[in-house]
Amino acid sequence: MKNSLQPPLRLLMGPGPSAIHPRVLAALAKPTVGHLDPFYLQVMDELQGMLRTAFRTENHLTMAISGTGSAGMEATIVNLIEPGDPMLVCVNGVFGGRMADVAGRAGADVTTISRPWGEVFTAQEIEQALSQRSFKVVGIVMAETSTGASQPIQELADVVHAAGGLLLVDAVTSLGGMPVEVDQWGIDAIYSGTQKCLSCPPGLAPISLNTKAVEVIMSRKSKVQSWYLDLTMLANYWGQDRVYHHTAPINMTYGLLEALSLLQEEGLEAAWQRHALNHQALKAGLSALGIQFAAQEGHQLPMLNAVRIPSGVDDKEVRGRLLKEFGIEIGAGLGEFAGKAWRIGLMGHASRQENVLLFLASLEQILMSQGHAADAGASVAAANQVYAGQ
């Protein structure tokens, strides 16, 4: 048995978890303390401060939920929604669909609007939906990990607020890899995950809610349906009172703190630029291989590159060989895109030029052996041109 816990070394370039910095792995193994230890309370305070920096917010209620990104989605929804509350959910991929499902289970009266996979919503479309009916919450996914589509958020808050609603944003994949401006954009509630551009193993879900959202929660008439995710109680543990709620995942918190420290050392804007540059280089390289993006032009995520599998190429064989021969994990297509797309992640610590070049060279070798490649070396050359011109 003991021999089996020797994980293979993978270059994680899928939809998450992403490659983890050694300092983050080392942080996970630091000595465990109690969840009410003075040291841990200080760790929580620092974590909250760093999360505020990452979310670009002054929101007091900024913390980490003790579960993965989907628990962050569920936490924000079950706290904001009481049975019968109308909620609008924008669906253009798996995670929008998940949000509608979670909202329905929370008792929301859910209305969905949809766009084809790979496309994004305009503010006008949402305004149109809001003109039909008033909604307590409007939920939308910023970085749809199933399609690689990048949803503009900045122009949405005014539209939602004018109609009297709260804007809830899924930033699981976007946080740390592209601008997420909670305060400037007027986002009322937001959640993320640790295993994407923060490059920490999965296990925690950063969330942030503004005063308006907190007031909605604190003036609920019914109990939050989830005890575990009840922010009226969790706020007392993360706040000054430090009232015990559940035993916090101590070592995961160490890992997230270290991951956020790395982000802070690099600088948030520098991290965004790095993600954008590596995306451009990857895109140039894939283009040279004749591979097209699945998401609409102008709305492609820098950290999650969903591309159409060229016709005649064996999806499973390519992913299998990347993993076995090169140690590279990329993601399969999900939902509608199963068997039709690859999802190439350049998230956090994975978003580095050496990974882009290695991936392109490896993919080219595999495609050439299947008789599908364009000019040999063209993809790496195209990527290097982007790096040369930066």
Add this chain to the structure above:
Amino acid sequence: MKNSLQPPLRLLMGPGPSAIHPRVLAALAKPTVGHLDPFYLQVMDELQGMLRTAFRTENHLTMAISGTGSAGMEATIVNLIEPGDPMLVCVNGVFGGRMADVAGRAGADVTTISRPWGEVFTAQEIEQALSQRSFKVVGIVMAETSTGASQPIQELADVVHAAGGLLLVDAVTSLGGMPVEVDQWGIDAIYSGTQKCLSCPPGLAPISLNTKAVEVIMSRKSKVQSWYLDLTMLANYWGQDRVYHHTAPINMTYGLLEALSLLQEEGLEAAWQRHALNHQALKAGLSALGIQFAAQEGHQLPMLNAVRIPSGVDDKEVRGRLLKEFGIEIGAGLGEFAGKAWRIGLMGHASRQENVLLFLASLEQILMSQGHAADAGASVAAANQVYAGQ
């Protein structure tokens, strides 16, 4: 900032997290792989096997929920309960009270029976409650961490089954530290945590459900209210189909696997005996200091020793000095026992004779300095007598 992530070395002898074996900390830091990586699927299989061994069950649906012990409580309840279902909850401490709260939020029609803090229920009392009304689920806490009371479980299943109900057991604190015989005792659903006698940092919740419980879940008329904890979907990820649900907490799973390996290497019965012996030694030592247990005689947990704070002793000062001068964390009283009890944990890797002796010697020094001690050295001598006579 970087300097702040240097956790102090604590000897964790509170109500959990417990002292962590270095091998478990090292496992947390092993390279992260993807949640659908062939290696990780193998880790999941091994984890399930080891959890079955720890729970003493053949239950197919045995897995780890991606949250702490309280998420395990919520997972079992929201899956078994549909709105309006009658549930009986036995309350003799904080965690029974929490179970009733969670059940109510899940829409259960909750009836509680109660015993004073520190006491346990008899099968007759439960039979009596079941004769008044039929209940779909009967929930009870085996090791009430707030009082140190050890609830006999073995005789309950027949009573519950005769009345047509399912027996749900909270084994957060008991698993790995005393007999928990899921199959032999006829427990239908059970949950635990990682940070007690399994000596893994908090973050996962082992659960196990038998065929009868699974059938109840699979034939639900309504969706499970929690998407994140929905076992109808999670079973597809942990089962043969490997359908993606949420991104599993990879590194936490490594830690739990290593913790279970340690338990398996020692042997489950040997671990139970170790916990029993160290409890007896601690009890003898505390008795020599004139310190009494809070739970009723004959029903005291081996891994969580809740004791009454001697009159005139300053609770906070004693705990503060233990932490500052000796690096030992013990737990404060919770709920009704706040300010009245200490909770001394001898859980998992913390349950060792060197910890018992060091704790007694440290406590004696502090109490003597406050003028409260009995014969100097008597507590260590009493503990050593237990070890000598083993």
